Amino acid sequence: MDAFNSVIFYILAAMTGICALAVVLTQNIVRAAAWLLFTLAGVSGLFFLLRADFVGATQLLVYVGGTLILVVFGVMLTAQGPFIKMRIGVAEWAIALAVGLVLYGVLAVSLLASKPRTAPDDRVASAEMPDSTVLGESLLGQKDASPAGNVTGVPPMPNTKGELKTIRRNRAGMSYLLPFEIVSVHLLVVLIGAAYLARAKRRRLAAAPGREQQLGASV
Amino acid sequence: MSAAVGLNHFLLLGALLFVCGAICMATKRNAIGILMGVELVLNAATINFVAFAYFNPVFQVEGQVFALFVIVLAAAEAAIALAIVLNFYNNHMTVDVDTAEELKG
């Protein structure tokens, strides 16, 4: 990665990490949602930096535009008052932070202990990251477009374009149509399940009319 | 600081996000806050996938495809989680997860 990109990375990484910490540290759920928005945006920026344009776009669309809105709606639906705070004890904070630091330490040590991997040299790096067309074809099961076959196992790092092509050819024939379809069905199931769960209250009330009256009285 | 940003930098960032998500889950009493922690953890994973895709050309397509799957699944999970939270709210008239201690041994 060249120096420019490195600078961009550090900026984005700082923004993302600080926003994530802010999500953790803030006590207000609405503010947390806002910090989360910036975190997710930073992550999508990192995706663009890594030339994964489609993923970054999707991150923005789905997360920032969809999931986060959903979260905000959830906050609004369940908020019993403005700026509600649910505090926890200092001891709990301390324990959680300690555990988190230990975990981070472990992860960092294990990462740094392994051999650092830098980007492939220019000849290889010049090979472009697949764009949305390739991804789409791969998801739709176009064999030619599908570069990879064996998901598991790390092949040796190719040094030349020819080697890379050979590896790709050898691993040709793999497509993501089936996982794609499974994810589609999964989404459908989630849709139905969410709808079902969301209307559960009404069913219960219909099942117990006495309770409805009680609730009505209390409301 | 190394001038060349390598895979480890991304992985460290992912680890940070992951730990932040975990701590978020551990410290937020609000159910929605916990949901946010989950989103952070999932984003950490996504960063790792994409970083792997970038730094090993063999996995270029796989990394991105899995990142996409994770994003989609995160969306689905968020929907379900929100449905659960709403239900929880209906039952307990609050979103404080500490009130949900029926599983206490």
Add this chain to the structure above:
Amino acid sequence: MNIFELFREHPGFYFVAATLVPLVSFLLILLASAMWCATRPFRYTPAGAALFNFFGGEQRGRGAAYVATAAIAIAFLLSLTGFIRFTTEQSTFETRIAGLEKDVRDLQAQEAKATDAKEKEELHENGERVEKQLTDVEGRWEHLRNTSWQSHFDWLRIHPAHANDSERGTILQLGFKIDSLSGLMFVMVTFIATLIHLFSMGYMADELQPEVEDHQVHTAHGHLHRRGRFGRFFMYLSLFCFSMLNLLLADNLFQVFVSWELVGVCSYLLVGFYFERTSAANAANKAFIVNRIGDAGFILGLLIVWTSLGTFNFDEIFKQVRAPLTDTHGPVRLAGRFVRGNLEAENASGNQSLKIADNGSQLLLFPRAKPGHYHAIGNSRGEVDVSAAPKSDEHSSMPYWMLVAAGLGIFLGCVGKSAQFPLHVWLPDAMEGPTPVSALIHAATMVAAGVYLVGRCFPMFPAETLLVIAYTGGITLFVAASIAVVMTDIKKVLAYSTVSQLGYMMLALGVGGWVAGLFHLMTHAFFKALLFLGSGSVIYGCHHEQEMTKMGGLFPKMKITALTMLAGVLAIAGIPLFTGWYSKDAILAQALGYVWVHNNHMLLFLLPLITAGITAFYMARMWFMTFTGKPRDEHVYEHAHESPWLMTVPLILLAVCSVCVAWGWPIYDAEKSWLGHNVHHAQHHAVLADFGHVEAEEEYWAAAKAEAQNERLYAHHNHHLAGNLALGLVLIGIVFAGLIYWKRVLDPAEAKEQFPRLHAFLMDKWRFDRLYSVAVVRPALVVGHWFAAFDLRVIDGIIHFVARLMMWVSKWDGIFDNAIIDGLVNLVGNVTYRIGARLRDVQTGFLRSYVLFMVLAAVGIFILLAYFVRMAMAG
């Protein structure tokens, strides 16, 4: 084939049916009793009451009596029919055979006289033709006797093959064999049993009451009260009748033994009928145990027969031990006799040769199935090949002493059953049973079974055994008669007279008077049954008083009983023209003939002769004491009464039989009577061979032949001598008895005072009971006490020690269990529980703490992984 055709084709089944009818009756009564017991709890419900009353109600038993009596009456009719058929067939064939034999003799005589050659030839041809006819008729009669009057089937087959006969295997058979002896016994037993059933219906009437008071049993609350047992009595009688008839029916020793034990059981049950009385219970036990001693001998005899001969069938046994009458070459030299010899060296084929000698140690056994060409007694040098592992068609041999032992063993069984010295002690005690039982079982039938069996097995008894039998009979008859003289209990007198008369029969069989002995068995059955029933009638009339010292002058009160009993007394005493006279004279004549030849066995004639006088004396004494003179006890006399017709009718019938059953024409000759004729017919040719006139033609047996002929000759010639001597003694005895007990000229008390020790000795029954008590019972008890003490001290000691040891061990084991095993288990449980209780705290139920735990787990896994990876890399 319907039942009538069966009877027509196989008339032997008349007797089988007669045997089975009482069994059916027994089972019916048993079933009804069971139903009675089953319905009794419901007798107060309407339906239950109907059933309960159907099965007898509170007065049960009457139906049982009818069933049992009807059964035995049917059995009597069946036996009578069968026997008439048998005698008819027999006499038809015999008339024809006799006629043909006469023709043959006539023709032979004419042939001898004839001078003309042509006429001679013609006569010869005629003679041969008639002879052929004769053999044909004889063969047909033989065949008929073997098929329609005798049959058997295999009951139990036990493999492997019998050691002594590889072809046969072990087979136990059931079968029947009817000859004129068993037929006659059937008619006699069923007839007497029928009458006794009738009599019992009157005598046992007390038992019909729902509650009977037994005056002889004293309990804390006075006399014993119990339920009546009328039905049970008749059930036992039916079982007895079945067993007895089966015994007579049997064609093999094993079946006899089975029935033998069955009648023993019935005797036990009926002697102990009033089992609440100690004396009755003891008497029943005594009868059974004493009989066990005899039966042990019986079993030994059976085992010897089985191992030596491989069969129990009478005919097969006799065929094997006795020489046949003819072989392929005509009459056999030793026809019908035992053939003895000594074993000599083995020949090449492993067979041994037996050198015939008249006092050899081995007995020659003849083949059961005769080969085509057959030499009965071997070659001219008197040698027979005998096989070591005999087959049914070859000669073999057994030690002669084994045969003697087998005979003695079987006779020991008969000694027990027929109450012969020294096992006679049970029979007088058996009078504790009801009087009809005494009459049926202990006088007329079962005790005669011993005599019957000796008669049946006679052909397998060698001379030594027969001598033992004769002496046993001689001693028994004298001992018993001498005791009977001083007995005052009317039934005891009769019991001892029974023992004495059975001794007569045994003596007769032992001295070769086969016909005389069995003839006496028949006649005795009638008059002894009569006497017992008469005594029963007296006892019933005197309200169960049995002591003659309290009777006297009862004649006017019970004329029928007195007169019928008088007939019985005269018959047993041997007054001419009464049945006892015929048979007793025959026995005495036979005994005299025997001792005439065998001078050193003089006692065998003197004892029965003297006893004839004694018998007359004590029987007359009994009658006079009971029925004549002044009453000795006014109370008994006042209440005495004649018995009902149900009891007197059997008495009259039996009295008629006691007088007339041996009558024939000319009236003084018993052998001409129907009874004597039939008994005579049953005689096995072996009897004639040993004591008679089978023509033994060789000089080899000349002495024996002369001896045998002399016996018969003397018996024949001395018939009148013996009879007259006996008659004189009988008359003297009766006159004495009359003088003492009727006219009371002489006082019996004086005689008692003059011979106090003799009287005491006789009253003590020759001290047999005391002897047995000292010699057997007390030692047995002492040994028993020793064993008991041993048991108590040593065995129990060991057991108690072991028990205590075990308790001690278990105590410690319990402690160990509680402390250590349970402790361990509890420890595991407690630890698990405590760990669970601790871990419970981990399950906080707080979502956030779970997250923390997960994170911690992830950290742990990372550390572990790192550790293992490092280890793996280092390794």
